[in-house]
Amino acid sequence: MPDNLERSDTALRPAAAGVAVSGGGHVARDAAAQPAVEFRDISIAYGKFVAVRDFSLSIRKGSFVTLLGPSGCGKTTILRSIAGLVDISAGQISIGGRRVDDIPIYRRNIGLVFQSYALFPHKSVFDNVAFGLKYRNVPKAEIARRVGKALEMVRLPGSEKKLPAQLSGGQQQRIALARAIVFEPEVLLLDEPLSALDANMREEMRVEIKKIQKQTGITAIFVTHDQEEALSMSDRIVVMNAGRVEQIGTPEEVYATPATAFVADFLGKANMLPGRVSAMDGGAATIALATGKTVKANAPRPLAPGDVVTVVVRPQKLQVGGLAGVNRLQGRVVSTSYLGGSAVYEIDIGQGAIVRANTLIDGKVAREGETVEIGFDPAGCVLLDDKGLRIA
The missing domain is CATH 2.40.50.140 (Nucleic acid-binding proteins)
Known part of the structure; x- marks a missing residue:
């Protein structure tokens, strides 16, 4: 796959490998426009089962990209591969032009927000948010400043001494988000973070996550099976099916001009x-x-x-x-x-x-x-x- 492809409105024929640019076109990028995240023909297999096949994607810095598809389509597997929680079988993953699939997880500078919040129940809000900073040996005064700033961003100032059990589900998700952004990661990964919330809280958190992402300028990769979340939050959507890309495009593109019967039926x-x-x-x-x-x-x-x-x-x-x-x-x-x-x-x-x-x-x-x-x-x-x- 050539290095200078910026993929847009992309569809895969069921039998094709890799990502083909719709209409045969491509947009060149220069060195200054180095993608924030790039997948080059990655495959992920568990024995004979191939969970992801020939996946290629280039993500612009500061954009919000959603991996959308049904359960078992490979979207979470791809997200976990960026984080270093899943090994790829072929291809390579780069962040900011640096290959990361062959380096340990702690050297990837990635923030991760889980569906289950994954907060330490015995630690205070302050210690939960500060965890990544302490691990990086950031000075105490700087930790206090950054934690305070992160809690302001998620609209929970003054909650430093509380325990997770004293917070609502929505507040816990805000703390998980603060913990993920406090050390200023290069990429923010969000693995179905809203699925455990009620409908009203999900809608509120959609707006909050998008607002914070734009405010910080962090490149975000969001995984969901919820079409409404994908359409309302994303700059670009990657629709997946059975470990392959069906279409890549803006929310308007994938909704108004579905590239395949699967996209037309699954999305809307x-x-x-x-x-x-x-x-x-x-x-x-x-x-x-x-x-x-x-x-x-x-x-x-x-x-x-x-x-x-x-x-x-x-x-x-x-x-x-x-x-x-x-x-x-x-x-x-x-x-x-x-x-x-x-x-x-x-x-x-x-x-x-x-x-x-x-x-x-x-x-x-x-x-x-x-x-x-x-x-x-x-x-x-x-x-x-x-x-x-x-x-x-």
Whole structure:
């Protein structure tokens, strides 16, 4: 893999090795733009089981990158490999241009926040936060200054003498974060740190973590299976499946233009409408769906009649009632979830095909069993080919 690749909006074909840049392009970087973290074709195996295969990624300094995917996809294994908690079987890992996969964990200058907080229960908040500084033989006066500053950043000043048991779950997570940033690490690793918190606290901590990361300028790598966390917090998202990269891009890129069927389904549960191209009219393809109905979708390149495609439409792109233009379909409401200013509908459009619409409410809410008209704009969808890859 060449050294001068900055990977963006990247997808892997299921049988391909490494990371291929979408569209065949790349962005060169000079020596001054040395990536904060770089993985070069790493693989991680446990006996015959390969947990991570040919993983390559370049992370810019000061960015917030999320590894997103289902359980068992390899995201936590990759995070632990940076920290030195897992040995790689092939490839190399660099931090700030220095190879680290062959050096001990204590020489990697990495902050790590665990899901379980991992605080010392018998030590005070001060001693928990100061632990890494004492290990590095930082003078006492400097330790006190840095601990005070870290506690200010996580909004827990004055808690130095408390024990972890005297704190709420959210406060304990803040202390774990303070401990991870107090010695100014080059990279901050966060392993599903919010999963043990309730919904309200998770939302609050998302904002806090992102704010602190931007304030400190630390490069952060965040692991989660929660799509909302990934979309709301990340500068870039790495979507993973079965030890491989499916797509790399900004939250907007991976959500609006999924590179594979897996990304479309995993991130936001898109509607997947299989069919065949029946005609092309300029840049629009007419597609005969498996349901027997016909829709139009913008195609980035000419397609041939008979080509097997899947029309991907996000629930937010489906309108219910009051429609104009093309792609108007009738269906029967199977279920309704009222959310205040919006509603989520599941609608049977025929032949057992169920689509999901998440739409703003302007008037009455459609009820189960009701017949409704739905539609979407030809520009509001993505086309996948017969291999489940985005047509580009």
